[in-house]
Amino acid sequence: MTRISATYDIETPCGLTHAAAVLAGEQSTGTFVRLAAETDALRDRSAARVEQIVPTGTSATPSLPCRKTGGKYERGLVTVSWPIGTFGLSLPTLLSTLAGNLFELAELSAIRLIDIDLPADFAHHHPGPQFGAAGTRQFMGGHDGPVIGTIIKPSVGLNPAETAALVKTLIEAGIDFIKDDELQANGPDCPFDDRLVAVMQVINAHADKTGKRVLYAVNITDEIDQMWRNLDTMQTLGATCAMVCMHSVGLLGLRAVRNRSNVLIHGHRAGWGLLSRSPDIGIRFSVMQKLWRLAGADHLHVNGLANKFTENDAIVAEAALSVQSPVSRHASPPHIAMPVYSSAQTIWQIDPARSVLGNDDFIFCAGGGIMSHPGGPADGVSSLRDAAAAARQGVALEDFAKPGSPLHRAIDYFKKPIIDLPSFAT
Amino acid sequence: MTRISATYDIETPCGLTHAAAVLAGEQSTGTFVRLAAETDALRDRSAARVEQIVPTGTSATPSLPCRKTGGKYERGLVTVSWPIGTFGLSLPTLLSTLAGNLFELAELSAIRLIDIDLPADFAHHHPGPQFGAAGTRQFMGGHDGPVIGTIIKPSVGLNPAETAALVKTLIEAGIDFIKDDELQANGPDCPFDDRLVAVMQVINAHADKTGKRVLYAVNITDEIDQMWRNLDTMQTLGATCAMVCMHSVGLLGLRAVRNRSNVLIHGHRAGWGLLSRSPDIGIRFSVMQKLWRLAGADHLHVNGLANKFTENDAIVAEAALSVQSPVSRHASPPHIAMPVYSSAQTIWQIDPARSVLGNDDFIFCAGGGIMSHPGGPADGVSSLRDAAAAARQGVALEDFAKPGSPLHRAIDYFKKPIIDLPSFAT
Numbered sequence: 001m002t003r004i005s006a007t008y009d010i011e012t013p014c015g016l017t018h019a020a021a022v023l024a025g026e027q028s029t030g031t032f033v034r035l036a037a038e039t040d041a042l043r044d045r046s047a048a049r050v051e052q053i054v055p056t057g058t059s060a061t062p063s064l065p066c067r068k069t070g071g072k073y074e075r076g077l078v079t080v081s082w083p084i085g086t087f088g089l090s091l092p093t094l095l096s097t098l099a100g101n102l103f104e105l106a107e108l109s110a111i112r113l114i115d116i117d118l119p120a121d122f123a124h125h126h127p128g129p130q131f132g133a134a135g136t137r138q139f140m141g142g143h144d145g146p147v148i149g150t151i152i153k154p155s156v157g158l159n160p161a162e163t164a165a166l167v168k169t170l171i172e173a174g175i176d177f178i179k180d181d182e183l184q185a186n187g188p189d190c191p192f193d194d195r196l197v198a199v200m201q202v203i204n205a206h207a208d209k210t211g212k213r214v215l216y217a218v219n220i221t222d223e224i225d226q227m228w229r230n231l232d233t234m235q236t237l238g239a240t241c242a243m244v245c246m247h248s249v250g251l252l253g254l255r256a257v258r259n260r261s262n263v264l265i266h267g268h269r270a271g272w273g274l275l276s277r278s279p280d281i282g283i284r285f286s287v288m289q290k291l292w293r294l295a296g297a298d299h300l301h302v303n304g305l306a307n308k309f310t311e312n313d314a315i316v317a318e319a320a321l322s323v324q325s326p327v328s329r330h331a332s333p334p335h336i337a338m339p340v341y342s343s344a345q346t347i348w349q350i351d352p353a354r355s356v357l358g359n360d361d362f363i364f365c366a367g368g369g370i371m372s373h374p375g376g377p378a379d380g381v382s383s384l385r386d387a388a389a390a391a392r393q394g395v396a397l398e399d400f401a402k403p404g405s406p407l408h409r410a411i412d413y414f415k416k417p418i419i420d421l422p423s424f425a426t
Numbered sequence: 427m428t429r430i431s432a433t434y435d436i437e438t439p440c441g442l443t444h445a446a447a448v449l450a451g452e453q454s455t456g457t458f459v460r461l462a463a464e465t466d467a468l469r470d471r472s473a474a475r476v477e478q479i480v481p482t483g484t485s486a487t488p489s490l491p492c493r494k495t496g497g498k499y500e501r502g503l504v505t506v507s508w509p510i511g512t513f514g515l516s517l518p519t520l521l522s523t524l525a526g527n528l529f530e531l532a533e534l535s536a537i538r539l540i541d542i543d544l545p546a547d548f549a550h551h552h553p554g555p556q557f558g559a560a561g562t563r564q565f566m567g568g569h570d571g572p573v574i575g576t577i578i579k580p581s582v583g584l585n586p587a588e589t590a591a592l593v594k595t596l597i598e599a600g601i602d603f604i605k606d607d608e609l610q611a612n613g614p615d616c617p618f619d620d621r622l623v624a625v626m627q628v629i630n631a632h633a634d635k636t637g638k639r640v641l642y643a644v645n646i647t648d649e650i651d652q653m654w655r656n657l658d659t660m661q662t663l664g665a666t667c668a669m670v671c672m673h674s675v676g677l678l679g680l681r682a683v684r685n686r687s688n689v690l691i692h693g694h695r696a697g698w699g700l701l702s703r704s705p706d707i708g709i710r711f712s713v714m715q716k717l718w719r720l721a722g723a724d725h726l727h728v729n730g731l732a733n734k735f736t737e738n739d740a741i742v743a744e745a746a747l748s749v750q751s752p753v754s755r756h757a758s759p760p761h762i763a764m765p766v767y768s769s770a771q772t773i774w775q776i777d778p779a780r781s782v783l784g785n786d787d788f789i790f791c792a793g794g795g796i797m798s799h800p801g802g803p804a805d806g807v808s809s810l811r812d813a814a815a816a817a818r819q820g821v822a823l824e825d826f827a828k829p830g831s832p833l834h835r836a837i838d839y840f841k842k843p844i845i846d847l848p849s850f851a852t
Contacts, residue, residue: 027609028583029582029583035579037579037580037584037592038579038580042580043583045583046615047583064703067736067738084613085614086616087582090611091649092611093609093613093671093674096609096611096674097609099673099700100608100673100697101608101697101699101735102699103698103700104698104699104729104735104737105699105735106735153461154456155454156513157454157471158463182526182527183453183519185513185518186514186516186519187514187519188511189472189512190512221516222516222518223517223681224678224682226516245518245519245521245522245526247526248519248522248526248676249676249678250674250675250677251676252675252679253650270522271522272530274529277529277530277707278490278704278707281700281704283700309493309527309532310491310492310531310532311530
């Protein structure tokens with residue numbers, strides 16, 4: 001029978017073997033007392049199974065408050081498998097099973113979901129990204145290198161006309177991609193329809209003149225019916241990229257957008273810290289992004305190297321790479337998405353961002369890295385594009401930059417951050 | 427201008443005042459460098475505002491891994507307000523704003539969202555529970571006292587016929603309410619339609635005979651289109667209660683169900699531990715339940731007193747009480763929902779469960795507390811109903827129970843747990 005498996009990093013005062021059994025029981029046929037109806041045949045058919053336990057250490061105190069106590073707290077990696085007959089291929093039910101009540105078990109003083117192994121059926125059943133990197137380039141009317149992007153700032157406060165004016169400045173600066181901030185959706189001060197009309201006028205005019213269609217990831221995040229209306233409005237106006245705040249709408253909302261969308265889906269991960277910040281409870285990005293890709297995201301935010309938030313470079317590199325790895329090792333389609341680097345990015349992060357992936361199929365979003373360039377935003381974009389060319393040719397920025405060029409001025413202006421890539425990415 | 431405010435429990439090595447300003451900036455008009463376009467007028471109109479800072483302590487080490495470090499880590503309660511003009515009344519955008527990137531801020535070594543104060547507009551704009559406690563009793567054909575319920579166990583593994591046979595046993599035992607386990611949704615081993623047909627045959631036959639319509643909370647959790655199909659199937663078969671795993675479908679999924687539902691919505695919180703387990707990152711139940719109620723849940727799981735999981739009784743009592751409190755202190759409608767106590771519940775928890783609320787408008791789910799009664803499930807249900815009567819009359823179980831009665835036998839059989847209620851609930 002086809003099974004799905006998940007690996008958890010757990011800590012327990014009850015012994016790893018017992019804790020793993022409780023976890024598997026709670027999440028399948030068991031309850032806190034064994035019932036007569038839980039026959040051996042039923043268990044054989046439907047129960048979750050502990051596949052592997054790898055102890056990783058012990059501590060004297062619990063990592064999280066824990067009702068049960070013990071002399072020591074054992075930590076380990078526990079792999080559990082489920083027959084998919086009990087829950088089928090539904091992503092919401094997958095969540096209820098792999099990320100449900102188990103987070104509240106009294107036998108656990110830490111629990112993180114760190115890996116899932118999806119059967120081929122999942123990769124076949126779910127739509128996955130509709131366009132990916134190749135489609136993204138087509139929507140732009142052809143494009144080489146990484147997609148150089150930026151974010152409308154201030155995040156909120158501009159009205160539709162002011163937003164469109166900023167978009168015009170950015171387009172004239174040569175930008176490839178512009179996104180709304182995740183806070184900007186459809187408030188009365190900057191309504192979705194008015195904003196999109198104003199912005200698409202600028203984008204369409206530029207496309208008509210130059211053949212280059214700048215991507216505008218307009219934030220469609222809203223209730224389901226409104227998101228669908230937003231997609232209709234996008235189609236009417238020729239917009240090509242819908243941004244979705246994935247935590248705000250859930251997997252199901254993302255999937256519902258994908259089902260009715262014929263445009264790029266730009267997956268924003270605002271709220272991700274809630275699931276990832278603690279080392280003792282949560283879900284690893286490499287797990288969650290598989291589900292987001294199954295549900296249909298073409299682009300996925302992965303934070304940036306040397307970002308302004310808390311994740312270190314190893315986590316960001318792992319996240320970026322995971323987005324370009326097959327969604328299931330058991331089958332095609334691989335459902336590859338395009339990683340989006342963002343947060344305090346400048347010319348200095350392009351080469352390491354590329355070296356993590358080994359290709360140019362990524363979006364590189366810079367805010368200050370473009371707008372604060374001493375020569376203005378056009379020089380900002382130009383310096384990033386030259387930095388990408390240098391990276392592709394394997395030449396150091398300092399050697400690549402011609403004296404007085406925008407890249408040269410950027411080298412002088414932007415402080416080089418310390419980037420500490422893990423060995424797999426260098 | 428109408429504002430919405432949120433209170434966070436934060437910890438920071440950067441000073442509370444600075445950290446609060448960073449949080450407010452990140453979640454509104456600011457970015458990591460101040461832009462020229464962020465004018466004073468724009469800030470006045472659109473920026474989040476720090477309303478209050480209440481220091482609560484300091485520690486020498488950070489609670490969560492934190493990129494920034496300091497000699498001490500200050501903890502405090504920070505209240506921030508936003509003008510609703512920037513994001514409107516959409517629940518998903520509310521989430522992006524109040525529970526978005528801020529969880530990843532490098533200036534914070536702990537952050538929990540612990541309170542929100544919703545303007546009246548939210549209570550008016552969103553549908554809220556369609557039926558609540560009064561409607562629940564009507565669906566049952568009239569009912570007094572707490573609703574005595576149970577869960578289909580084993581959680582998964584029974585086929586539709588076996589499920590219906592168990593439902594028949596439970597109905598004959600006098601139960602009011604039966605729910606699917608959150609793991610049981612629409613897998614090939616127990617398809618939704620087949621299960622519902624089989625179960626409703628039993629329930630409808632009993633209703634035709636006795637006038638009592640037992641509630642069956644069938645788990646409709648699935649992708650959006652399938653949930654809507656499930657609602658249609660429910661209507662065809664006369665089913666009256668749809669269970670939704672709220673984390674698995676998100677706020678938007680819950681709201682989408684409410685928009686097309688004419689039945690009770692039973693909100694299951696599987697996965698809640700992910701947001702609540704850590705004292706240093708997450709969202710408090712009293713916050714999240716407001717959003718679930720706005721989106722339309724009639725019933726909300728709150729765990730049980732003396733449960734098998736990790737929450738203590740004070741947390742459970744606060745959760746239960748929050749569900750019956752007005753959703754906004756600024757306006758009607760209050761959107762009251764019905765709390766559902768569940769997890770290792772027996773006759774001993776009914777009186778304290780009632781005393782928390784001061785009324786009988788709750789669902790009390792017992793598994794072993796019914797099925798393991800030495801006299802069988804009918805005695806199990808009878809003993810719980812007598813325990814509820816004793817609670818209502820303010821009589822101790824031991825004094826209320828007639829010798830040899832099911833309640834008397836339950837008193838002997840089930841171990842009395844230690845329950846430690848907070849002062850507000852006694």
